Amino acid sequence: xxxxxxxxxxxxxxxxxxxxxxxxxxxxxxxxxxxxxxxxxxxxxxxxxxxxxxxxxxxxxxxxxxxxxxxxxxxxxxxxxxxxxxxxxxxxxxxxxxxxxxxxxxxxxxxxxxxxxxxxxxxxxxxx
Amino acid sequence: xxxxxxxxxxxxxxxxxxxxxxxxxxxxxxxxxxxxxxxxxxxxxxxxxxxxxxxxxxxxxxxxxxxxxxxxxxxxxxxxxxxxxxxxxxxxxxxxxxxxxxxxxxx
Numbered sequence: 001x002x003x004x005x006x007x008x009x010x011x012x013x014x015x016x017x018x019x020x021x022x023x024x025x026x027x028x029x030x031x032x033x034x035x036x037x038x039x040x041x042x043x044x045x046x047x048x049x050x051x052x053x054x055x056x057x058x059x060x061x062x063x064x065x066x067x068x069x070x071x072x073x074x075x076x077x078x079x080x081x082x083x084x085x086x087x088x089x090x091x092x093x094x095x096x097x098x099x100x101x102x103x104x105x106x107x108x109x110x111x112x113x114x115x116x117x118x119x120x121x122x123x124x125x126x127x128x
Numbered sequence: 129x130x131x132x133x134x135x136x137x138x139x140x141x142x143x144x145x146x147x148x149x150x151x152x153x154x155x156x157x158x159x160x161x162x163x164x165x166x167x168x169x170x171x172x173x174x175x176x177x178x179x180x181x182x183x184x185x186x187x188x189x190x191x192x193x194x195x196x197x198x199x200x201x202x203x204x205x206x207x208x209x210x211x212x213x214x215x216x217x218x219x220x221x222x223x224x225x226x227x228x229x230x231x232x233x234x235x
Binding site for chain 2: 035044045046047050061062063064097102104106112113114115116118119120121
């Protein structure tokens with residue numbers, strides 16, 4: 001059974017770093033891209049970023065709202081994806097979800113596609 | 129960035145109703161669109177991917193259609209478990225973007 005469990009959330013002061021973890025089980029973690037999304041209280045879903053599998057370079061993509069402040073990384077030996085929040089702002093307060101990303105094919109070329117599994121989320125509150 | 133616009137924002141319906149939600153992309157995204165459902169306090173769950181492919185285990189009363197810039201999610205006969213918020217999401221190009229959501233509430 002595929003499981004994604006986020007941890008590391010809590011109260012953090014603006015400008016203080018926080019690292020979220022997403023521990024995966026039930027599948028070959030190294031074969032998949034992983035993505036982080038967030039949802040501010042009472043608001044809709046926002047994509048934060050993605051890290052490709054090592055086979056596809058292990059490179060990352062980010063939303064403009066977090067680029068330069070957040071870093072996504074992965075440890076395939078532990079089946080964990082990380083979201084490092086370097087200088088969080090009050091507007092980063094949200095529930096953060098990690099998701100597994102499916103590889104799809106576009107006219108024969110691989111690309112990272114839809115999410116198929118989500119974690120339960122972890123709440124991050126940025127406040128002084 | 130590709131903007132995704134859903135309509136309506138809120139939909140009032142009764143059990144047994146046929147429900148349609150529309151999602152428009154600001155530029156063409158081929159069929160690289162997913163729909164997910166979220167209930168209060170819970171993580172979203174995927175319903176449909178590649179615009180019209182039903183995720184395994186999702187009831188057949190859900191269906192998706194469209195390509196390019198216009199997409200729809202249809203629930204053929206609304207069930208009590210379907211009252212929730214629905215989001216469309218494009219994965220054609222980065223940054224991936226979501227619609228603002230459509231809340232389906234009890235009429």
